[in-house]
Amino acid sequence: MINFTEEQLMIRDVTRRMASERIAPRAAEIDETDEFPWDIVELYKQNGTLKLVLPDEYGGVGADTTTLCLVMEEIARVSASCSCIVFSTEALIHILVRSATSEQKDRFFPRLSQGDKISAFVLTEPEAGSDANAMRTNAVLEGDYYILNGRKCFISNAIVSDFYLVFARVKTLDKKKGISAFVVEKDTPGLSMGKKENKMGLRGNTMADLIFENARVPKENIVGGEGEGWKILAQVANQMRLYGASAMGLGIAQGALDYAVEYAKQRYQFGKPIASLQGIQ
Structure with a gap:
């Protein structure tokens, strides 16, 4: 069992609140219109969501893979589409943190530290x-x-x-x-x-x-x-499978379960919520 740090729990809770209060109400409209949600990007900027992996000196928190998994799961729980914005952005930063030269970090990280890229x-x-x-x-x-x-x-x-x-x-x-x-x-x-x-x-x-x-x-x-691309893919980018498809899939599944449970509590048949029926339990 993983024992999360206080910082990880704080980031998870902030992300959960942001997702529930701000992203969830927009999710259906985003899906219906297929328009890119720039308002969500602004929300991410306000919460530092797109720069979590950046080192402290560049305005991030040096988030590790576990922290990213927590963030991705909470966002995907209400909108897989909005979680993709975070996933690809943090993936680039993660690879640069691990593989870029000091000169490249000094050149790109200050721009990424604005939190809206x-x-x-x-x-x-x-x-x-x-x-x-x-x-x-x-x-x-x-x-x-x-x-x-x-x-x-x-x-x-x-x-x-x-x-x-x-x-x-x-x-x-x-x-x-x-x-x-x-x-x-x-x-x-x-x-x-x-x-x-x-x-x-x-x-x-x-x-x-x-x-x-x-x-x-x-x-x-x-x-x-x-010629270092294969090494980057094998040794660094492979972690994307954890905070990408795995964490997103878990979030989507949790969101579906949450929705089904809430519906079962509200839907009445035979004079009582269907959640109380043996077939649902």
Whole structure:
């Protein structure tokens, strides 16, 4: 059994209250309209939700994986779509904390410390996802820039992000050894948006394709160096499965159970709440 720290419990309780009082009343409308909830981003800014992983000196709290799991679970309990905003943003910060140089941290973290920046984790391609080694997006170093070409798909936060953590293969290296990670900013020349997915769930989250056509990325934006992308995926990004799909799935399940229990208490048949009937119990 995990013994949570006082700080973790405080963050969980603040997030639970924020989710119940502010996000839950908006959830149905977000789902129906499929519009990105900028008001929720402002709410996250007020509560520091998008910068939890940042070190203390940059305005965060240095949140660990357990803390992120608690936050993701509480938000997903009322809106899986709104939890995706946090997930991808904190994932980029988490990877930079673990893998970026001091110069990169000093360059990116002050901007992320404002608490209103959104990020995307950019790995999946039409023919590569879980099989990351099959990716075709490539990068070639030309002078002071890497030139990226390729297409990514099913990218959460794609249309609204300020920063993208993009995985591409450096052409001069072989297969797995060539996979590298790059921080790409939204106004990068050669970066454009493809089709926006019309989803059954997670509506309101802007999942779309990203297209790189000779996109020029400063060479100092490569994370960990050429060929370090696979190591980052295996040793750092794997933790995303915990505070991503796992914590979100738990939150969704808890939300469904909470809703069902409350309904069973309110729905009357045979003169009493159906919660009292053996078949429901």
